[in-house]
Amino acid sequence: MESTFRKTNIMYLPALALFLVFVVYPFFEGIRIAFTNWNGFSQHFKYVGLTNFSVLLGDRNVRTALFNTLLYGFGSTLLQQVLGLAYALLLNQEFKGRMVGRTITYLPVLISAVIMGYMWYFVLQYDGALNDVIALFGGKKVLWLSRAGTAISLIITINTLQYLGVSMIIYLAGLQNIPVMYYEAAHLDGARTWRRFIAVTLPLLYPAILTSVTINLIGGLKLFDVIRALTGGGPGYSTHSLATLLNATYFGSQRAGYAAAIGILLFCTILVFTIVTQGVSKRREIHY
């Protein structure tokens, strides 16, 4: 029987071939290009050793982009867990309109992030919806995207709101998996609402929290579309993430070798945090 199943191994060859051609080969080719001064189209280029990497370490724009990438990643992850869990707790209760709430919050998840970004532009532009509200109360209109700090906070908020539905759904499913008897036992022990949340809900939600954090963190560290739509990395280079900087360096400044080096930095950044979250998940499984 095993030998019959063994010959089916050929069925995964097409997938394997695609991975070799479009992931493994480019991965090593990327490392090779990162050691050159190639401009992206010329036949001529030189191997320049570690030059790109040493320039990378001293490049202020890269440092800003790396810092922003971490801000986008951790900022939206944190915000999304707090809001997502709170919203799931709310929707987990019986009341009219909870299904409608769930449906509506999930809709933005399915819309292209770049189109969502452009739609937020109508809210944030100088003559936009947000400034209308400020003007209504007699305030001064604000150029929302002209300062790095404000723009980054807004991008984090927009990304959070768009993908709030994902964490909400994951937490809602997690909450519905918690057996009612645990709450009844806690109730008999005289635990109040807050205590029940800390002692029963949170520990039992651990797998859901981990899943949601991993998804949000990786999504946040890769953030590209919203930044492209709202600031394009500007003003200056102040709101770039590594992903948008990589794009600007390759297609904008035609520095392919350098862009490949930024790609390796982005790859390592995401890899490090994926491994950390996976490691945490293996160590701290909770059993009841």
Add this chain to the structure above:
Amino acid sequence: MRRHRAGWKIALTTLIGAVAVLPIYITVIVSLKPQTDLTSFWLPPRVLFFQNFEGAFIIGRLATAFLNTAIVTACSVALIVLLSAMAAYPLARHRSKLNAVVTTFMLSILMVPGLSLLVPLYVVLVRIRGISTYWGIVLIHITFNLPLTIFLYLNFIRAIPRDFDEAALMDGSSVYAVFYRIILPLLKPVTVSVIILAGVAVWNDYQFSLYFLQSPGMRVITLAISSFFAVSGGNTHMAAAAAVMAIVPITILYVALQKYFVQGVLDSALK
């Protein structure tokens, strides 16, 4: 007392829902007003103005963009379903050291952000003349969606008892016939999730399309929308209309097939 408590829940739910879809509301309002209408974006138009839609459709060449997006999405999704179901079968059924390594390798690709490979991927596509072609972008979409969908099929097939396969093999069917006639039909529920997850990802893609579909005739819908906004001094009301048209198909599908969409996320997240 009870009634009072339900009241704040409904109010809070409404508020969160409203903020989440606020930009969609504003964009719809903008799209229905002429550019000369300087009233606030919050106020619905007094007269519905549909010319923006007509203009956007023609100037943005949205017909071509929709057609391109549909072709790329349909081909990618069909091949993703086929290739990942095929790949998952031997990995689930034939447990060997080699297959354990192959499985780990394929799942570890989940961690590789396609974007970090932008420069070398571009080089590969140039070399095989795949820039601005349907097959080029389709191959890229398949590659970067496969790890997740193989993972979904793998979990699902592992949960199907081997007795099913073995009984049919005893009856003299070939193992490929078993896969095609017995396993494939059982995969329907997870296939729905795979179609939705991969379909949404490909339909909404911006990054890969931005790099690999450079000729204007090959533009997909996200590229068509972004070119509307990129032109400064352009007609923003027309851009709004284009954005509204772009999100209509997915919104209709979502409202009609809601529970499958939600199931798709849960399948990918909780297994």
